[in-house]
Amino acid sequence: MSEETKELKKELAKLKRMAVEIASEIHDIVEDTLWTDYDKMPELSQKLVAAVSEANAFKTENGL
Structure with a gap:
């Protein structure tokens, strides 16, 4: 696993x-x-939706 992939994960x-x-x-x-x-x-619900959306977007954008 590359160093970049480790950092992304x-x-x-x-x-x-x-x-x-x-x-x-x-x-x-x-x-x-x-x-x-x-x-x-x-x-809190709004914060949770935003946090999950951000994590999912990051995962998709970086092919994780």
């Missing part, structure tokens, strides 16, 4: 991790504080 992993962290925040709200923090859900 590393960047993709970073983008995926960011999406998973947002999903984890949503999960925590649903499980623990839904009735007090439900108002955070729309913003």
Whole structure:
């Protein structure tokens, strides 16, 4: 595997991790504080959609 491919995969992993962290925040709200923090859900949902879209676009653009 070339060094460039390794770097691209590393960047993709970073983008995926960011999406998973947002999903984890949503999960925590649903499980623990839904009735007090439900108002955070729309913003987190938008961030999650953007993060997943970015990761998928990066993957497609770089043939990963």
